[in-house]
Amino acid sequence: MPLDPPTTSEAAAVLAAHPWIAAAYPDEAGGLRIAPEPAALAVGAHPGALVVEFLDHWSELYEVTYAGAHGRHADDLDLSGWRATDTGQPLPTDHMTEWVDRTVALIRGTGARHVLELGCGTGLLMHRLHPYLTGYVGTDVAEHAVATLRAAAPPAVRVLRAAAHELAGAPVRRALHELGFPEGRPDCVVLNSVTQCFPTVAYLTHVVATAIDLVAPGGAVVVGDVRHAGLHEHFCRWAERAADPDADDATVAARATARAAREEELLVDPATIAAATGGIGRVVHVGVYAKTMRADTELTRYRFDTVLHVDTAAPASRPPAVRWADLPAPDRLDAVRARLADGPVHVHGIPNALLRPGAPGAVTAHALQDLAGDRGAVLLDPRDPTLLELVAPAGAAPVPAAALAASEGQAHEPLPAFVRRRLTEEARRTLRRRLPAAAGTPVRVDLGRAAG
Structure with a gap:
């Protein structure tokens, strides 16, 4: 049952006093909305409390993993x-x-x-x-x-x-x-x-x-x-x-x-x-x-x-780029091999066969690296991660x-979901301890209000 307005306001006041909560206010459905304290979300040499809790979760997980x-x-x-x-x-x-x-x-x-x-x-x-x-x-x-x-x-x-x-x-x-x-x-x-x-x-x-x-x-x-x-x-x-x-x-x-x-x-x-x-x-x-x-x-x-x-x-200059699709098919790898023998190479638009298996001329990054050896580097297309690039010399990457x-x-980003879950748990725990009559009040976390 929704609480009457005075009790809801009292519950909001209790939650607003929590160091992780910047604001708490009744909503139209008779529950409460809470906004996290920005300091609890801070990053830097001394992160905020909720960031520390998130990091501690990973620390505990790896402690158990490595100990086993x-x-x-x-x-x-x-x-x-x-x-x-x-x-x-x-x-x-x-x-x-x-x-x-x-x-x-x-x-x-x-x-x-x-x-x-x-x-x-x-x-x-x-x-x-x-x-x-x-x-x-x-x-x-x-x-x-x-x-x-x-x-x-x-x-x-x-x-x-x-x-x-x-x-x-x-x-x-x-x-x-x-x-x-x-x-x-x-x-x-x-x-x-x-x-x-x-x-x-x-x-x-x-x-x-x-x-x-x-x-x-x-x-x-x-x-x-x-x-x-x-x-x-x-x-x-x-x-x-x-x-x-x-x-x-x-x-x-x-x-x-x-x-x-x-x-x-x-x-x-x-x-x-x-x-x-x-x-x-x-x-x-x-x-x-x-x-x-x-x-x-x-x-x-x-x-x-x-x-x-x-x-x-400054890194070595890249040679003029050549599109993979413009190399002679079906022996594009042979064409690249010949270009590598002649000097610098930059081929882009190469479909990654692991991610685009049906694309014409698709090839794996392993096959490209095997072809280039230490002379070249296999790169990701910065705009489309399903495409590869080959650059030689490797210093031009x-x-x-x-x-x-x-x-x-x-x-x-995983922190928002973690904060919603953790702050909701903390709010309910606080109400059970400080204001038992309001323990069943629905609580929702408003991250947008915190950001503002």
């Missing part, structure tokens, strides 16, 4: 938590090994000698990078992972517990200085397969901007294994079709829409990452790379890598961040 060590194959290959969405089974070890090796190659390609990795997890990259480095500092939010890596840390390696937004904090800076990083600055900051655990684009922007500010001139920030927001709908349809191969298209579409709405991870696109580099006062060029593993999995299909080059010399950021970015 169900994916441990060797001291340097712990794949705990890496499961396929379509099968529910652990991703194949050989596929994950290739995934790691290609990521290591991407980082080594920056020429880095002093690396700071945010979200180092079980040390998949640390174990393979440290022989080539002068110093490595890794951070993670899971205490079990940190303790395990500390116990096995080779010389010139430090591992400490810290969240991504704490990358410029005193503990991290102290570790950088202890290992003799020149001027206490890394020449490469790595965020690999961690951005999906971020709450919002604003949080991502803060972390990326801080990393760019911290990195040494001529260094790089690698933001890798990013879930592509522009492929979210495609991913959801793929996952639902895999779950029920016999379902009709309408059923799959409806289920995919519901799955997308339930998504609890952050998805962004290259333009969003490029936009995070603005206003820092440093010159940034961005390379956007397709995943080129052999196996057809969600990691190969729906993720991408970026390398942000900071205050470096980066483009000015401002040019890439000019496109309107896409993102799926």
Whole structure:
């Protein structure tokens, strides 16, 4: 039963006093609407309370995952938590090994000698990078992972517990200085397969901007294994079709829409990452790379890598672009091979066979990389992630961040749904404790009012 107006007003006053709630007011249906306190949603070196709760959720999840060590194959290959969405089974070890090796190659390609990795997890990259480095500092939010890596840390390696937004904090800076990083600055900051655990684009922007500010001139920030927001709908349809191969298209579409709405991870696109580099006062060029593993999995299909080059010399000029469709069919790969033998190459508009299997001339990113070898780089089309590009030499891959950021970015942010759920729970708990007579009052969260 709706409460009478005085009691509803009293309930609103009780909720408005909560530190997470900026305003509470009766609605026309006899319930209450509440708006979150903007300070609770703040990002930065000291995030707001609701952002901290969101991050703590991921910390607790990974604490349990790593402590179980169900994916441990060797001291340097712990794949705990890496499961396929379509099968529910652990991703194949050989596929994950290739995934790691290609990521290591991407980082080594920056020429880095002093690396700071945010979200180092079980040390998949640390174990393979440290022989080539002068110093490595890794951070993670899971205490079990940190303790395990500390116990096995080779010389010139430090591992400490810290969240991504704490990358410029005193503990991290102290570790950088202890290992003799020149001027206490890394020449490469790595965020690999961690951005999906971020709450919002604003949080991502803060972390990326801080990393760019911290990195040494001529260094790089690698933001890798990013879930592509522009492929979210495609991913959801793929996952639902895999779950029920016999379902009709309408059923799959409806289920995919519901799955997308339930998504609890952050998805962004290259333009969003490029936009995070603005206003820092440093010159940034961005390379956007397709995943080129052999196996057809969600990691190969729906993720991408970026390398942000900071205050470096201008990259090599790209040759005039040639459309894939304009190359002679059916031997377009042979035509590209011949062009690679002659000199620089830039081919665009290449249909990705994993995402456009029926498109004329469709080819996989793996086939392109296999063809180009170390000479070239396989890129994602910045406007259409179902298309690929091939650029040679590989040093011509980066483009000015401002040019890439000019496109309107896409993102799926998980924090709003988390705030609606968590703030509703907290409001009901507060009413039960402070005003039991109003405990059954319907409560809805008004995020738009908070934003205003």
